[in-house]
Amino acid sequence: MAGPTTTELLWGVPQPPRRGPKPSLTLERIVAEAIALADTEGPANLAMARLAERLGCAKMALYRYVPGKSELTALMLDAALGPAPEPVTLDATAAEPWRAYLTSWTETAFERYRAHPWALELTPGVRPMGPNEMSWLETALTALAGTALTGPERLDSVVLLLGHVRSLVQQVGTGIDDDNLEAELAREIGPILAAHADRYPHTVAAFTEQSGRGPGEPDAARNNALHFGVDRILDGLSAYIAAAR
Structure with a gap:
């Protein structure tokens, strides 16, 4: 008998009960x-044999629960994302009632992907979505439902915000605190800029303008790429919505 599909596993379609003792795994x-x-060993080490070793069971025992790695990674993605931030009752008297929620939504998405950067590899392409991932889409679209945006435009807005999150998570990578990313970059390229300042005057200026510090010196006022990008995206949506009205 064929095992459960990815969609059945994600959405909890009941499986027929098995005879015998209660399974030791879930x-x-x-x-x-x-x-x-x-999280600890990287996605390259995510093999059924390695997973069985960690669980203390035979590799074949895993296939009683999940048919293969593609189904497993779909379940992992949905669990790692978790549910979207709680929907809020939008203040209809506010000029842009959708803006505060989408800001929180995007910041939370960034935190989830930063905690599990391997999840980025699992999101491209056409594939089944689980209940958690679907909740992210639903809550964002709900926030935009009262705007002048069309359905496709609301979907594109969600894609735009997620694209900003994806690009920053990929840039930060692993092993660097995102709050110190620009400081780390400045420290790394500082000696190069100091030696070739005449060739890259605008790069030097960009790293020194905020506080007057040198390009290799840390500055707490930096590292605002996430919030700056979210604000500018939402500014653009605001202008577009106003024009659409």
Whole structure:
């Protein structure tokens, strides 16, 4: 008999009960251990054999719960994302009632992907979406529902915000605190800029303008790429919505 599909696993379609003793594993435990494995050892080491070793079971035992790695990673992605921030009752008297929620939505998405950067590799392409991931789409679209944007424009707005999150998570990478990203970059290229300042005057100026410090010196006023980008995207949406009215 064929195993459950990715959609059935994501959405909890009931499976027929099995005879015999109660299983020692659960799908939830398998997914949680797989996430821990990807977090600590990287997605390249996410193999069914390695996962079975961590769970203390035979590799074949895993296939009783999940047919293969593609189904497993779909479950991992939905669990790692978790539910979207709680929907809010939008203040209809506010000029832009959608803006505060989308700001929180994007910041939370950044935090989730930063905690599990391997999840970025699992999101491209056409694929089944689980209930958690669907909640992210639904809540963002709900916030924009009262605007002059069309349905496709609301979807594109969500894609735009997620694209900003993806690009920053990819730039930060692993092993660097995102709050110190620009400081780390400035420290890395500082000696190069100091030696070739005449060739890159605008780059030097960009790194020194905020506080007058040198390009290799840290500055707490930097590292605002996430919020700056979100604000500018929402500014653009605001202008577009106003024009559409």
